[in-house]
Amino acid sequence: MVAAIVQDLDVGNLLDALTQAGHRATRISSTGGFLRRGNSTVLIAVEARQVDEVIRIIKATCRQRVELLSQVSPALISLGPVESPPPVEVPVGGATIFVWEVEQFLY
Numbered sequence: 001m002v003a004a005i006v007q008d009l010d011v012g013n014l015l016d017a018l019t020q021a022g023h024r025a026t027r028i029s030s031t032g033g034f035l036r037r038g039n040s041t042v043l044i045a046v047e048a049r050q051v052d053e054v055i056r057i058i059k060a061t062c063r064q065r066v067e068l069l070s071q072v073s074p075a076l077i078s079l080g081p082v083e084s085p086p087p088v089e090v091p092v093g094g095a096t097i098f099v100w101e102v103e104q105f106l107y
């Protein structure tokens with residue numbers, strides 16, 4: 001089982017490339033624990049010999065981007081005008097990939 005957490009901007013191209021290469025995939029909408037922004041988790045069950053190819057496809061279709069993270073909490077803003085520090089740049093992606101063995105696979 002390959003699970004890839006990818007940015008929503010990349011998931012369409014990833015699903016296209018996987019299906020064109022003959023793989024089956026499931027997209028689950030997910031949320032990153034750090035930024036609390038939406039991302040996508042794609043599950044791809046393949047034979048062990050196909051894992052490298054799937055990882056190549058993920059790397060070819062998902063790229064790194066920079067997200068801006070505001071350092072002022074909404075709670076502080078609600079107290080009145082505050083001088084906000086500049087947002088912090090956070091690199092995200094291309095993809096966070098997990099691979100594990102599947103014990104049973106039933107239709």
Ligand code: 2BA
Pocket residue numbers: 005031032033034035036037039090091092093094095096
């Ligand atoms: P987020 O948790 O929203 O993290 C977004 C980006 O923020 C991360 O990008 C990383 O650059 C940074 N980041 C995360 N935790 C941090 C921390 N404690 N301190 C400083 N910077 C931090 P990526 O590493 O590319 O991760 C993208 C998304 O992949 C994550 O979104 C999360 O949904 C998932 N992910 C990453 N590592 C994971 C892990 N070990 N287990 C489960 N999910 C993971």
